[in-house]
Amino acid sequence: MNTAEVLVRCEAAARTYGTGANAVVAVHGATCEIRTGDRIAIAGPSGSGKSTLLHLLAGLEEPTTGQVTWPGQAGKPRPDTVGVVFQGPSLIPALDVVENTALPLVLCGQPEPSARRRALDCLALVAAAHLADKLPEELSGGQAQRVAVARVLAAAPRLILADEPTGQLDRATGRHVIDVLLAAADTLGAGLVVTTHDPRVAGRLTQQWSMRDGRLQPDPDAFSPSAPATPQGAEP
Known part of the structure; x- marks a missing residue:
């Protein structure tokens, strides 16, 4: 029996x-649990419902x-419980990079000087301190995506959700971003879910699910030789 904490x-x-x-039904009756320690890739073509x-x-x-539901969480998640790396541009135009990165901490009540120090540390992790x-x-699009990753890591969430985090990055930078996400999830004891259409990215995570026409299911063509995890109630 898996005794790890259920995050969502x-x-x-x-x-x-x-x-x-x-x-238009974007997601059909998905049933699943994400736990601490999970490293899940959700593969599927554009329009399959991954982002939704x-x-x-x-x-x-x-x-x-x-x-x-988020067991143990009262109401909607906060940035320090669930962090999202969005697929598209998500930075606030009027704020500079360090202010964007520190914003979740400030919104959670952390003093600005310590939030800024934490933001600079996380920017360094994704090679964006400069x-x-x-x-x-x-x-550039790739630079903005790295900053978006740093912003999520700054809040030290229990669950990290990354929507095509390497889609705008070259191969080397994309590999580094996945390295950072995996290391951060390990350090924080967090769950990590990454949507992707890149088999190299999916193969870095230990579990593979897929979305097909809005349906969450085990992937018969999993990207790694290990058997894919099966979401609860997934269709065969």
Whole structure:
């Protein structure tokens, strides 16, 4: 029996956009648990529902039916419990890089000087400390993504959710970002979920799930030789 702490639980969670004939089901009744120590890759093509599932796990979207819960957490998750690395641009234009990185800490009540020191340490982890005083508009897509990773790590969350974190990075930088995410998850004792279409990225994580047409399921073509983990209630 797996005795690791459950960080988030989906029970038949579905997400539909629109109504009637225009309704689009992005996620069909996903049932799964993410625990401390989990290292999960969710593979699938664009439009398969990976990002929507991550948003449900993060509490950023409400399920249309079913439920998502965070055991031991009262209400919605905070940045220091669940951190999200978004696929698209997510930095606040008016704040420089170090201010963007420190923002989750400040929102959680940490004094600005200590939040800034923590932010600079995390920027160094992703080789972005030299960008500290730049505004988001001065960054390349890859640089902005590294800063987004540092911002999540700064809050030391229990669960890290990364949506295609290497999609805008060259191979070497992408490999380094995955190194940092894995090391941070180990240090924090956190769970880590990464969505990706890159077999090299998926192969770095110990469990593989897939999304196909909005359905969470075990992947018969898992990227690593180890057997994929099976989400609870997944369709065969």
